[in-house]
Structures are given as structure tokens and as C-alpha cells.
Amino acid sequence: MRVELADLVFSQDSFTLRGSGTFDEGVHLVSGPVGSGKSTLALLLAGLLRPERGAVRRHGVLTTQLLLQFPEHHITSPTIAGEAASWGLVPEDALALAELSARADDDPFHLSRGELKRLTLACALLRDPDLLLLDEPFSSLDCTAKRRACRMLEKRDAGITVVFSHERAVLPRVDAIWEMEEGVLAARGSVPDAIPSWQHAPPYLRCALEQGARPMNIRLSDAREALCRIRG
Amino acid sequence: MIRIADLRHRLLDIPGLAVDARHIAVIGPNGSGKTTLLSVCSGIEEPEAGSVLLLDRPPSAVKVGWVGEFPDRTLLFSRVYDEIASTPRFRHRPCPETDRAVRAVAEVVGIRHLLGKKVAALSGGEKALVALAAACAGDPEVLVLDEADSHLDGVTAERVQRVVRESAAAHVLWCTQSMDVAATADCVLFMENGRVRHHGTPEEVFSALEETCFYPTLWRVSR
Numbered sequence: 003m004r005v006e007l008a009d010l011v012f013s014q015d016s017f018t019l020r021g022s023g024t025f026d027e028g029v030h031l032v033s034g035p036v037g038s039g040k041s042t043l044a045l046l047l048a049g050l051l052r053p054e055r056g057a058v059r060r061h062g063v064l065t066t067q068l069l070l071q072f073p074e075h076h077i078t079s080p081t082i083a084g085e086a087a088s089w090g091l092v093p094e095d096a097l098a099l100a101e102l103s104a105r106a107d108d109d110p111f112h113l114s115r116g117e118l119k120r121l122t123l124a125c126a127l128l129r130d131p132d133l134l135l136l137d138e139p140f141s142s143l144d145c146t147a148k149r150r151a152c153r154m155l156e157k158r159d160a161g162i163t164v165v166f167s168h169e170r171a172v173l174p175r176v177d178a179i180w181e182m183e184e185g186v187l188a189a190r191g192s193v194p195d196a197i198p199s200w201q202h203a204p205p206y207l208r209c210a211l212e213q214g215a216r217p218m219n220i221r222l223s224d225a226r227e228a229l230c231r232i233r234g
Numbered sequence: 235m236i237r238i239a240d241l242r243h244r245l246l247d248i249p250g251l252a253v254d255a256r257h258i259a260v261i262g263p264n265g266s267g268k269t270t271l272l273s274v275c276s277g278i279e280e281p282e283a284g285s286v287l288l289l290d291r292p293p294s295a296v297k298v299g300w301v302g303e304f305p306d307r308t309l310l311f312s313r314v315y316d317e318i319a320s321t322p323r324f325r326h327r328p329c330p331e332t333d334r335a336v337r338a339v340a341e342v343v344g345i346r347h348l349l350g351k352k353v354a355a356l357s358g359g360e361k362a363l364v365a366l367a368a369a370c371a372g373d374p375e376v377l378v379l380d381e382a383d384s385h386l387d388g389v390t391a392e393r394v395q396r397v398v399r400e401s402a403a404a405h406v407l408w409c410t411q412s413m414d415v416a417a418t419a420d421c422v423l424f425m426e427n428g429r430v431r432h433h434g435t436p437e438e439v440f441s442a443l444e445e446t447c448f449y450p451t452l453w454r455v456s457r
Contacts, residue, residue, distance in 0.1 A: 015355060035387040036359020071358070071385075115303075116264030141384045142303065144263040144411055145447035168387035171412065171451045202388060205414055206451035213455075222451050229455060 003027050003063055003132055005047060005162060007187070009056035012046055019043060021187030022056075029155065029163045029174060031220070033202040034182030040166040043187060044068060044137045047164065060133070063162070067131035071138040073118040077110045082121065085110050089125040099154070100124035115142045120151070127154055132161045140169045148172035152221075170204040175219045194218050236275065236405060241284035244270050245428035248284075253433070255421035257399070260409040261448060262425035268409045269303075269380050271425065275407055276300050276378045288376050289404060299374030299403070303381040305361035314356070314364050315349045321372040335371050343367040343397055358385045366394060370401055377403040383410055391415070413440070413450040424448070 005025040012019045019039040025047075034040055045051040046058055048068040060066075070076060079085040083106040086096035097103045100121045102113070110118060123139055139155075140148045152174035155163065165174065179190040179200050190196035197207065197217060206225050210217055215228035236258070238251040246267050260268050273279040275286055277293030278300070288296045299321075302308050311317040315336060322332040340346045345363050348356065356364065362382055369377060377398060383391045395415065398406050408419065416422055422439040424432040432439045436450075443449050 033387075036362075036385070036390045037357035038387075041357075114265050138385070142264070142381065142411070145413070146263060149447055170388055170391075171414065172447070204388075204451070206455045209452060209455045222454060225455050 003162060004061050005063060005133060006059040006061065007056070008059060010046065010053050010058065010187075011055040012042065012051060012053050014042070017042075017185055019046070019185045019187075023180070023187065023189045025162050025164060026178075027160065027162055028177030029158075029165065030178045030180060031173070031176045032164060032166045032180045032182060032187075033168060033200070035202070036168070038182040039185045039187075040168075040182050041071060041137050043182065044135050044164070044166050047133070048135055063132040065129070065131040066133040066135070067126050067129050068135040069122055069126045069137060069139060071141065073115070073122040074111065076122050076125075077118075080109060082106055082108050082110050082113070085121065086125055089129060091125060091128050096121070096125050096128055099128060116144060116147050119143055120147060123151055123154065127158060130158070130161070134158070134161060134163045135166070136164065137166045138168070139165060140167055140172065145172055168202070171206070171222070173204065173220050173222075175221060175224075179220075193220060235287075235289065236407075237285075237287040237290075239285050241274070241281055241286065243274055243279065243281040243283070246270055246274070246281075247428050248430055251423075251430060251433065253421055253423075255419075256404065257406045257419045257421070258408065259416035259419035259422045259436075260407060260425065261411075261413065261416050261422060262431075266425040267428040268425055270428075271423075272378050272380050272407060272409055276376070293376075297372060297375045299369030299372060299377045301362070301365045301369045301377075301379045301382040303384055305358075305365040308365055309353050309361060309368075312352055312354065314345070314351050314353055317353060317364055318349075318368045318371050321368055325372065339367045339371045342370070342400070344393055359387065359390045362386055363390065363394070366397060370397065374401075374403050376405045376407065377401055379406070379408045379410075381409050381411060383412055383415065413448055414452050417450040417453065 007021045007023050010021045019042050078088050083093040086093040155174045178192050179196040181188050190199050210225035215232050217224040217228040236253045238248050241248040274281050276298040318336045319332050322335050343363050417436045422436050423430050424439050432442050
């Protein structure tokens, strides 16, 4: 299973996105500044935008799910249970995973942004698509909720997961790093080899690298473990 | 000086608090009352009971600049220039003065190239910068930012921090989920269930949070 970007070109007004590369099974992190084209790339990978030139080729990918940055854009039902059902899920399962079981009959718009984010993330994960695209899954969450979201992501053991995020404190374990800069997608490669060349690495990772540590992955715990190894 | 006395409003319950720091970071879990506190402090909401004084005045008598988490909800005009100009225009400032203010603040925030653009064509982060410029265009005495950095990348977030640091506002109330940013404030308020659980210098507050994920990531790797 893989998704291949073949000399992809997409333009909108004065913005042009270009990208090539292959997304294999595993967790990919696409980082990059605001306005660099992360969300546009997510829409292209999801097949919701059509490239101007080049192609997005899916091999063995039968199902795709895109989780939008703003969770309220997903809402189609007046109740939380109904919302979970609209994803084709058993509401009890989704609500249990989102830790919202007590709120089944509430209006989704009465949830806080963080709770709503938890609900849509739980629904997207339970759908278990071959290709899961998560646009800023951690924004607006507090650190406890971000950690929970990371653990949910790390439990996914098959398929291709692409996380588009600028998160700088709580990150999941990933297999590969990509960066968007002014509309151009650059592959940094597999983790851990990709870590030193990661321009948008979070401050804690940069700090660990500067001290000579070589973290095995990108989480704060990985940075601390690597520091312990060199400090003894 | 920010003084809170016997404040009760929705889930907020703050018996008394006096903070005499310029840059105040407000942190805490989702749903702990951070946004509600900021709304009351900026005069957007009147408290059900108790009082808030900024610079010894009620918030309605203070020039407050507000930057929300979701700029889409506060941006009123379709063109970036008009959005930023709205602050002086609503105060009936003369056109040349308005124009000077808009260009000056756009320069400071680094968005001069966006002035002629339609707001709808901007990315989420660019909208946040426009909202910050509009808030600063009125020379606010108190600048309030409600998780304005939640949807910003590191480079843009640093730009926001610089603008905020250099602004002439007497107080900056900044709610953030970035503990590394909060660690650079003069004072930190940690909220939980509508109450201020800890307040003091970053050292004091984060030492009480060392066992939690609210401890700054940079402190974890550099200490």
C-alpha cells in the first residue's frame, strides 16, 4: 500500500504547490509554516482537489479519510451520538473512545473545541481507513488531550497515516518526516536519520541535538532518553 | 495592575487576585475557564458578581485590543486594509491618521504585502496576524490574546511574540497552550475548574506542575 505523488503541481491565485515522493505505510509528519500549503496538500492527497499537472497515485488504498482542521466543519447531526452514527460507526464505541459517553444526547456544538476534536479524531480512527489524513489534529487541545490523541494514533498498526501539523510540544512517534516550504514539499526521509535535517523541529528536539544527543524518534520522551544516554 | 475581587461568572470563581506584571500568561486545561476570564477582563462580558479593574478602571473604560483563537469569528471586513483600519475608523480618526496607523502596524506585524488582499484568500495563520494588527492599530492599553498561537507555526508564533513584547500596552494577557511561551512571561496564572490554582513567576508556577505535561518542554531537556 502506498501513495505516490508524481510531479504534482497545483495553483491557486498566486500560490503554487509542488511535490513528489512516496508515502508508504506508517505514520508521516508533514510540518511547515502557516500558509505553506499543508492543508492544500491534504486536500490533494484526499482527492478533493485535482492537480493541475502530475498525479496522486494510490496503490492498494481502498479507503481514505480526511480529518479537517476545524472539527465543527464535520458536524452533520444535532446529537453527539447521531454524529458518531453519521460516520457509519456504533455510537457507543466512538463515544467511549472519545471519553464522551455521558454526552450522547447533547448538541455537538455544546462541546468545547477540544472535546469536539476528540470526537472527530476518535471517529476517524475507528473508521480505520487505509489512508488517514489528519490536518492539525492537535491544535486547540491541551497537553493532556494531545498526549491522548498521540496514543490513539500510535495504536493504529496498519495503513498510511499522514499528520499535517505545526505542533511543537506533544508529538506522536512517526516513521517519516516531510516539510512544506512556500508550497514545495520536501522529503526529509525516515526517522531517526531525518531528525537532524528537520528544519521545523520543535525547540526541545533542537536543544537535545545541540547538546549532541541523537534521539531515536521525535517525542519529548525520545529527546530526554537520548540526553540520558549521553549524560550517563 | 489587574485587580479581581469576589469574581463569580459562569464557572469562574476567583475570590481575590492582584497582578502587577506586564506579560501575564494564562494556562490550564481545555474548559478550565481561561477564555471566560479573558472575556471578563476585556469587558466583552460583564461578570455576574464581583469586579475586575484594569489600571484602576473597569475594563469598559480601558482601550483593550483582543485577538481571538478563531480570527474568522472576529474579522468583519473583506479586505485586509479595511479590517485593520476598522479600529481607528470606529473611533472616527481622520483618514490620513488612519492610513498612517494601518501602514505602521502592518510593517510591525510584517504583513504589508497582505494589505490589498481579500481576507477570504488568507491562510489561517495570516488571518491571525491580521487580527493581531487590527488589535494593535488602536494603541491598546491592554492587549488580550486568546490562544492566538494555537493555529500558528513556530516562526509565525515567534513573530506574534515579538510584536506583543514590543507593543506599548501596559498589560498583555496571553492565554496559550504553549508552555515554552508561558515560561517567558513575567507572571503565570494556572487555571483549573474556573479557579486560579497557581499564580506567580514561571519558576514558582511550573515547579508546582513539574509532574504534569504542563511543564515547559525546553525546561525538561535543558535542566
